[in-house]
Amino acid sequence: MADSILETDGMTKEFLGFVAVGDVSLKVRRGSIHGLIGPNGAGKTTCFNLLTKFLPPTRGSIRFDGRDITRMKPAEVARLGLVRSFQISAVFPHLSVLENVRVALQRARGNSFDFWRSDQVLRQYDARARELLEDVGLSAYAHLTAGQLPYGRKRALEIATTLALDPVMMLLDEPTAGMTAEDVDRIVALVKRVAEGRTVLMVEHNLKVVEGLCDTITVLTRGRILAEGSYGEVSRNPEVVAAYLGTDPSIAGGSTHG
């Protein structure tokens, strides 16, 4: 019990009677990389929205780091160190790449309600912002506006921005979706590196990525947990193969690994 950082109990979300997420009791071990997989419409993103409070659950409870966060607002959860990314790349398109990271670093000075002060005071964060950009290989792009970056770089920028908050736990929603193979490798290496000393929960479609990264995998279908375990265990589970792996030819090869 004590070593699970995020824990849900009977978490349920209904939309007008449709059960998007039903009775999900999830435990994410502290310091692990936990994968959440499942076919389209399985409720993975809804789960993310529930965990980060962007949606209120219909029933059930959510605990993070020993604290009940079921009724908290999304910004509060972020302040506790549970920080998410989004499926579509979430950058601030008209801010520069450097400013994108700096906005997150700026959280360290509190609420920033000081409208009378010059934004020159934010220069104090430039050095740290550059370090973070260096970390994700974006140094050369610091002065471009974020909207100008190619897709893969935007995802890297998003991770840098998330890291700027030094989160206890990161929730990554399909970090490699729509990426070229080369970008995927870079992001995988990056996630592996930044997961040191943190907990990561990620939704991912690319099973190669899941296999290479995740310690534990939860399979979701139609809003419910179907199976849980290591990649090897899950990929041998006949129910999982039938419900999910079997339906996708690209995955048949993956399951032979196990």
Add this chain to the structure above:
Amino acid sequence: MSAGHASVATLPVLHDAPGLLGLSALGFNRAQSVAFLVLLALLLAGPFFLYPVFLMKLLCFALFACAFNLLIGYVGLLSFGHAMFFGMGGYLSAHAAKVWGLSPELAILSGGVVGAALGVVAGWIAIRRQGIYFAMITLALAQMVYFFCLQAPFTGGEDGIQRVPRGALLGLVDLSRDMNLYWVVAGVFLAGFLLISRIVHSPFGQVLTAIRENEPRAISLGYRSDDYKLMAFTLSAMLAGIAGGTKALVFGIATLTDVYWAMSGEVVLMTLVGGLGTVFGPVMGAAVIVTMQNYLAEFGAWVTVIQGCIFVACVLAFRAGIVGELGRFLKVRL
């Protein structure tokens, strides 16, 4: 709302040259510094060429439009009820100067205070909704304020508050002389204008921009976006109240016209014509609209028709507004 986003989004992205003469401390780039110096020169020379009362009216509306632009241009919130702050600011300043006998600077300040107070309440109710619903709620609230002003005894109903004394600034400078009052109004405008520039280029402004650009992401970074919107709304309402209060002193009258919904529409028009989300656009827009109203007054009711045509032309032909299009042409941000 969506129009706001579109116009802001279509602004070209440029690498700004730093400002001149230390004006970059205000957040101005080079082009904006030049424009600001031009504005300053016009402020200084204006009353020697044009009728000061006309210029004062123009400056009051320019400040009002700048305050409105702070919301739509930098937060992406379209308020359709800003007349309530402008009008109530006017009523309170007039009442303060006439009944309470406050000095003009305190009277104007009380206009700002009532604007801010009303802004906290209206903003607190309205920011829970997005887009068109936000606009409709602000409109509804403004109509309630209008009704209040129609009924409340202190506003004088249809007559308004008339014969408001201009008084003497700090008890020293006689403001019944137009030239004296002009410098006060110019000072109020300039202070408001610079305050807005500072707000936009402050740590707070940086968070506002982030919220405008991608609100869910800003929230996921731990920013309670509603708090920032409310703060911006209140600041905008305060400045609108100051603008209304100043106008009441200039004309010595506060009437229902300034709380009426048409006034809320007029400030939208000024901002759009000048250039939404630009620093100088609202000033330009206010100048164009006030000038038209003044010099086309002989056409009577046709002024509204002409205004409507200009509005349509703006939306169709130059969506970024006069200053926005000028900036695009010169490849600078203004």
